[in-house]
Amino acid sequence: MPVIRVLNRISDAVATVAAWLFFLIGVMLVYEVASRYLFNAPTIWAEEMSRFCQVWAVFGAAAAVMRHGGLIRVTLLTDRLGPAGQRALEVLALVIIAVFCVVATYYGWNIAADSYAIGRTSATMLxxxxxxxxxxxxxxxxxxxxxxxxEILSRLMGGPLWPTHDPELEE
Incomplete structure (x- = not known):
């Protein structure tokens, strides 16, 4: 289905940006450590900017993590069900996550818009x-x-379920 392919590409593209942000965090922190301990000249920006990048990377990568079945799941019950039961529970879990996302988006937007409107800034030197x-x-x-x-559309159309176990852990 074209819509699913487009959404998957968007998730993967944002996850690629998130991976680069994690790399950038590493560069910034190495620079900060070198500046602070080798040259006794700490920066005013490295800690805050690395925190900023980390938050964006984590939230940006969440969709791709879900796409690849990497979110934490408790499979005690689902492992005992057949494919139809597993599919039904996955769709139910996805609906619950989707509802949470709508609520978080609504309130998150209000908080960000309020900060923008009143000009709230961080309590740091930056x-x-x-x-x-x-x-x-x-x-x-x-x-x-x-x-x-x-993911809901994929499951309803008979797409693959997430793996219920990690084969690497069985070795």
Whole structure:
């Protein structure tokens, strides 16, 4: 289905950006450690910017993690069911996650919009606008919601279920 393919591509593209953000975090923190301990000249930006990148990377990658079945799941019950029961429980879980995403997007948007309206900034030397980091909630939860829809459609159309175990753990 073309809609599912587009949503999967969006999730994977955002996950690629998230991976680069994690790499950038590593570079920033290595630079900070070298500046602080080798040259006795700490930065004012590395810690806050690495935290900012981490939040965006985590929320940005959530949709791709879901797509690849990497979210934490308790499979005690589902392992005992047949494929139809597993499919039904996966769809139910996806609907619950989708509802949570809608609620989080709504309230996250309100918080970010409020910060933008009143000009709230971080309590650091960088004094960054708070809405930059708060906006990650509506953006990330919207992406996760869209991936939930793609996964629900896939399950309803007979697509593959997530694996119920990790083969690497059995070795």
């Amino acid at each position: 004094d960054l606008p708070m809405w930059w980091s708060e906006m990650v909630i509506p953006v990330g939860m919207s992406l996760l919601f869209l991936q939930c829809i793609a």
